[in-house]
Amino acid sequence: MSTDGTTSSSLPTTTREWHLVSRPHGTPDPSDLALVDVALPAPSDGEVVVRNTFLSVDPYMRGRMNDTKSYVPPFALDAPMDGGAVGVVVASAVESVPVGAEVQHMAGWREHAVLPADQVRTLDTATAPASSYLGALGMPGLTAYVGLTAVAGLQEGDTVYVSGAAGAVGSMVGQLARKLGAARVIGSAGSAEKVAWLRDELGYDEAFDYHDGVAEQLRALTREDPVDVFFDNVGGETLEAAIGVMAEHGRLALCGAISGYDDTEPAPGPRNLMLAVARRLTLRGFIVGDHGHLAGEFYRTVGPWLASGELRTRETVVEGLDRMVEAFLGLGQGTNTGKMLVSVAG
Numbered sequence: 478m479s480t481d482g483t484t485s486s487s488l489p490t491t492t493r494e495w496h497l498v499s500r501p502h503g504t505p506d507p508s509d510l511a512l513v514d515v516a517l518p519a520p521s522d523g524e525v526v527v528r529n530t531f532l533s534v535d536p537y538m539r540g541r542m543n544d545t546k547s548y549v550p551p552f553a554l555d556a557p558m559d560g561g562a563v564g565v566v567v568a569s570a571v572e573s574v575p576v577g578a579e580v581q582h583m584a585g586w587r588e589h590a591v592l593p594a595d596q597v598r599t600l601d602t603a604t605a606p607a608s609s610y611l612g613a614l615g616m617p618g619l620t621a622y623v624g625l626t627a628v629a630g631l632q633e634g635d636t637v638y639v640s641g642a643a644g645a646v647g648s649m650v651g652q653l654a655r656k657l658g659a660a661r662v663i664g665s666a667g668s669a670e671k672v673a674w675l676r677d678e679l680g681y682d683e684a685f686d687y688h689d690g691v692a693e694q695l696r697a698l699t700r701e702d703p704v705d706v707f708f709d710n711v712g713g714e715t716l717e718a719a720i721g722v723m724a725e726h727g728r729l730a731l732c733g734a735i736s737g738y739d740d741t742e743p744a745p746g747p748r749n750l751m752l753a754v755a756r757r758l759t760l761r762g763f764i765v766g767d768h769g770h771l772a773g774e775f776y777r778t779v780g781p782w783l784a785s786g787e788l789r790t791r792e793t794v795v796e797g798l799d800r801m802v803e804a805f806l807g808l809g810q811g812t813n814t815g816k817m818l819v820s821v822a823g
């Protein structure tokens with residue numbers, strides 16, 4: 478402890494952070510982002526310094542690169558980007574968050590974060606490793622839980638179809654649907670390896686590669702047994718195909734539409750929307766942040782299933798802060814299975 482009440486391990490004087498330097502048009506170009514050296518200050522009163530260990534890249538960050546009003550503000554140009562992160566406290570001017578604590582916060586896209594102590598959450602790493610709090614036990618896992626329960630109103634015996642099924646959210650959706658009473662779970666993903674993982678390890682009843690045609694494969698799989706709940710991560714032609722195979726009174730939880738995130742013009746909507754009338758469908762979009770009150774219920778329900786190994790997870794870890802843009806762009810190319818993370822060397 479120094480005379481000013483700060484404790485720390487030895488701190489470097491500089492650190493690195495990613496800045497958005499130009500707004501992408503279509504698919505981002507690596508030159509739209511820059512890794513910048515900056516001074517690392519000691520913590521002021523009430524602050525901690527966190528050495529980040531894992532950084533999250535998420536599809537919603539593409540929307541934040543545009544200068545448009547949405548549910549989360551755009552990234553400012555030539556300023557540090559942010560996002561989910563976990564790390565270890567390396568300097569602290571706050572007794573309640575000591576050096577060595579493993580914490581989660583939203584100052585990602587950088588090596589070190591200097592934050593007021595009330596902006597970090599100390600993690601229970603006895604229950605799960607810190608990185609899980611960015612994936613299965615974090616925002617993506619909660620999204621899957623909320624979408625199935627509060628949004629789609631999953632019922633015992635439902636047939637569920639999830640698109641983007643091998644990603645961070647999707648890999649939880651299929652497994653949670655089964656645990657919560659679904660009779661049949663169908664998933665689509667972008668490669669034969671992912672399809673095999675869904676069927677052989679995650680317990681999906683049916684899985685298919687959407688590159689081989691979504692509408693035809695879905696029709697064949699659901700002819701006798703239409704879909705009660707569709708959890709959509711992809712949008713576009715996948716949404717249209719799903720509308721075509723919904724049961725009467727089916728519910729569609731619209732979580733994301735990654736197939737269109739790099740579009741420069743709005744894509745046409747589903748051509749078969751009239752089926753929503755004929756079949757009395759409910760299409761409901763949602764944002765996980767509006768359902769924070771379900772986080773406690775989620776941890777209590779899903780935490781033990783993860784700890785016991787009843788739910789299976791995978792992380793795709795890209796090593797090195799300097800490769801963060803590669804990891805982010807990988808989301809649009811399907812290079813991840815399960816949660817995409819960037820590890821930052823200590």
Ligand code: NDP
Nearest residue numbers: 536644645646666667710732733734735736763764765811
């Ligand atoms: P993922 O881990 O699923 O990563 C993205 C995946 O999308 C890729 O692995 C790729 O898998 C797939 N993909 C990319 N391009 C396409 C395409 N053109 N067509 C079909 N699939 C494609 O990301 P997340 O789990 O974090 O997010 C999944 C979705 O959920 C996103 O749409 C995201 O925006 C949304 N989301 C919404 C939230 C909310 O509150 N509403 C909260 C969190 C996420 P593949 O190999 O299968 O192509």
